[in-house]
Amino acid sequence: MKPTPTPADPDAWNAYLAEGNAKQARKRVAADVLLRDSSGSVLLVNPTYKPGWDLPGGMAEANEPPEETVVRELREELGLDVVVRGLLVVDWVAPHGPWDDQIAFIFDGGTIDVEGKLKPHDKELSEARFVDLAEAGGLLRDRMRRRLTEAVRALREGRTVYLHDGQAPPD
Template sequence: MSPTPADPDAWNAYLAEGNAKQARKRVAADVLLRDPLGRVLLVNPTYKPGWDLPGGMAEANEPPEETVRRELREELGRDIDLLGLLVVDWVAPHGPWDDQIAFIFNGGTFSDGEALQPHDHELSEARFVPLEKARDLVSHRMRRRLNAAVKALEAGRPTYLRDGATNW
């Protein structure tokens, strides 16, 4: 016989056992942040090749929007207000990695004239670049997500991708 909510200790143990057997997803959260000229902020990570949107991997039990805010504080010393969700992308297992859920949030326009400088060892550089150049600098996987984020921004509604594609 299965435990019931009438026995809270047994019920919680039963739920914890089920929780322990369920899949865990890695979560990444990035931000599309532009300057008044429409250029896109990219960062150059020191721990992997190529440029990327600002953001990173979520910590345990951390909401994706808090991941973006934390990463920008840690890596660029900036607090930003997010203006909404642009992209959710389910990323298939690849290389040594299990699947993940990747988010891109709208960071709006950064109007502070002060240059953004990396504040920790994870980034070597941060700069605003024209969208076309940004597409050339990021990985193929991120390029598809960036393109979807720009389209979502123009359409005024978020989009769901399955491994970077909308035609699933």
């Protein structure tokens, strides 16, 4: 059996680490943002590629930090420059349908004032609008509705919430 390389041989050591890295599981990462207007309504978007409304954000690119994902996605899709103010939710989403598991983040984007200037900038969204929390609950799919509820609670309580599929993990 061949001995395990050590840091004393940097080329062999890095090749050994790269081989191990290639065998490890990869996680899909989604990052959304909770943006509010001055009345407390939340911004929702209507994606063209899946049913139901969603919080603004999207999927991270390779080696992209989740908070940068939010900034990039909102700039690309809505022409908005947001400042991430903190982490509200981390949600582990179990494998479902054809999808492997995923880690979903919701960040606090604070309050913005766009007064009617809000419109999609690419074909991934058909609509974007501020809605009150009661209306949001009727537009969102179950997991996202639960995640939004927890994000609002996290914002109110000043702490980050960890979830499994939008709910508190089992004890």
